[in-house]
Amino acid sequence: MxxxxxxxxxxxxxxxxxxxxxxxxxxxxxxxxxxxxxxxxxxxxNLSSNNYLGFSNDDRLKKKCIEATEQYGVGAGAVRTINGTMTIHNELEERLAEFKHTEAAIAFQSGFNCNMGQFPLS
Structure with a gap:
């Protein structure tokens, strides 16, 4: 065509x-x-944002993001299933598991991935 x-x-x-x-x-x-x-x-x-808790403009979080960027760079370089899992991801998941009083936790990179992890394909 x-x-x-x-x-x-x-x-x-x-x-x-x-x-x-x-x-x-x-x-x-x-x-x-x-x-x-x-x-x-x-x-x-704005009635259509995922920023309903106002975190995206919080000065404390922006400062922490700058610190994390200086330490880890601006991205993982790949999705987690390839080689994008970094120590910061593991630390987050350990803290989430501790907070939830559970054996383990996993942080997904998107809502889509979260749903795919929740509902396995047959």
Missing amino acids: TNNVLNDFLEPQLQALREQGLYNTIDTVEGPNGAKIKVNGAELI
């Missing part, structure tokens, strides 16, 4: 979605994500 063929195929369908109010555009948050955010220059109340 050439670009023109693909465009000719997609454009009417996209236009139909626009006309039906079903075409989705993703807004960009201008600045930190908090209870109030700025989108397209307008200040809005």
